[in-house]
Amino acid sequence: MDNQTRKLLFEKAKEWILEAGNHIRDVIDEPLYIDTKSNPNDLVTQMDRNTEKYFAKKIKGEYPNHLILSEEGFGDEVDNLKGTIWIIDPIDGTMNFVHQKRNFAISIGIYQDGVGEIGLIYNVMEDVLYTAQKGQGAFKNNKQLLPLDKKLPLEESILVINSIWACENPVVNEKKIQELIKKVRGTRSIGSAALEFAYIAEGIVDGYLTMKLAPWDIAAGAILVNEVGGLTTNSNGETLDLLVNNTILSANKQIHNKISNQFVELK
């Protein structure tokens, strides 16, 4: 994608994400209609659906050739990454949205033939917008984020991890993960994957381990982390596949290397 095309697309996406977020803030105290999806803790509300519908209408109106890969079913059937694809989570962290009315985000990643071009993550209630364009760095409310180049020992790092990793589980050797949890300075669980990636990019947490994230949970965040020199792979250290769910390790490169070599032992 050339710089001018990317810039124009970025400006549109930014306008729409801010507008959608402003609307959510306006109606945040209205009653929610809550359904469950894959399990009783997998929540969806009318706000998730309405926000996704809003993006689908805007995108299809302005860019009829672009495709949408999104969570709530108003996008396209996408089975390959050819063309321009908007990968959207209208509300990432729906459980936080329902229980806390904060700590959720709108996440948009725009990919061209599988290459991440634009990432936007909007922390709606804090009115903080994280953005990235390929090759141009990452920003928090227009302020450039610093490269993740500090040499940080694991003992002084904060790890974002879901508690499920430390429980008996089918994917990793949980004893190794327990060792990792004991070794790091502290752990956090924010509950919105998009914000967890944004915090890695911002450098306020240092490593992120999580299971089975969908493409829309990952798409924008991986671009942001990449733009500050961090690395996002699956737990085997392999390139992400944005057409399926991925188990994620995202971190600055040094921390990524230590965690993947010493602690993430697959079963």
Ligand code: 2AM
């Ligand atoms: P969601 O709120 O859009 O569902 C919670 O730790 C993070 O994991 C959130 O980003 C949440 O996204 C995501 N998540 C929750 N359930 C999931 C599922 N069944 N598949 C993929 N991602 C999920």
Ligand code: CA
């Ligand atoms: Ca969602």
